Amino acid sequence: MISVLVAEDMHLVRGALIALLEREDDLAVVAEVGHGDRIVPAVLEHRPDVAVLDVGMPGVDGLEAAGRIAAELPGCRVLVVTGAATPETLRRALAAGAAGFMVKDAPPRELADAIRRVAAGERVVDQGLAARALTAPENPLTERELDVLRMAASGAEPAEIAASLHLSRGTVRNYLGAIVTKLGARNRLDAVRIAADAGWL
DSSP states (O other), rough: EEEEEEEEHHOOOOOOHHHHHEEEEESSEEOOOOOGGGGGHHEEEHSSSSSEEEEOOOOOOOHHHHHHHHHHHTSSEEEESSSSOHHHHHHHHHHHOEEEETTTTSSSSHHHHHHHHTTTTOOOOOOOHHHHHHHHHOOOHHHHHHHHHHHHHHOOHHHHHHHHTTTHHHHHHHOOOOOOOOHHHHHHHHHHHHHTTTOOO
């Protein structure tokens, strides 16, 4: 029997995933969580064979949780699922130690099969997305630059970004200037558009 933890913040989606998995004779859902901060504690408590993690969780996101699981309980294999699959998200998931990566609109049978394959030690990646990831441009921005750009994308002014990220206004302006230059953008708004289109935000 393969034990599974399901982490998904949307109640209906989580319930549907669990109902689907519980129909399988060889899969047992041993834990479910709806908040990212609960993923790692639940994994350490229940020690599942496979953790199925949504990327967009509140608090700790699924990719950060995948990295922590790989470090703290490497015997637990991680299958990342997302509704907004981009080559950059795939790269980050694999870099975090995920063994599998699937889109949420995959046929239900594929999820159960992916869990079995991941539990058996295989790597499972959506083929179309893998092909796109090979040809997509590499994200040139650092994590800190992405933090700054995400806040700028939400409409925050440099003073707000500085206060939120505990930086000086001058440092934020320097980051924004570097971002515009690295992306070959005309201005901050153009940089947001370029990064969003590439799936980096």
